[in-house]
Amino acid sequence: MEDLFSVLWAVNRTPVSNQRSLAEQLHMSVGKVNGLLREAEERGFLTVAKEGKQSRVGLTEAGRRMLERT
Numbered sequence: 001m002e003d004l005f006s007v008l009w010a011v012n013r014t015p016v017s018n019q020r021s022l023a024e025q026l027h028m029s030v031g032k033v034n035g036l037l038r039e040a041e042e043r044g045f046l047t048v049a050k051e052g053k054q055s056r057v058g059l060t061e062a063g064r065r066m067l068e069r070t
């Protein structure tokens with residue numbers, strides 16, 4: 001859960017356009033970040049919008065509430 005919180009916090013701070021930059025920022029593997037982003041999207045904490053080959057990731061209202069509670 002701590003890793004999921006780290007991803008949400010990082011996305012809130014800087015909307016991410018790719019998983020590699022987020023992985024570098026959090027010192028995690030791209031695969032781990034990919035899994036955490038997928039989990040967060042399934043839980044309704046993130047939205048992922050495709051922009052060509054890249055994706056723009058943003059927090060939903062539920063994701064913001066999760067950060068506030070934690």
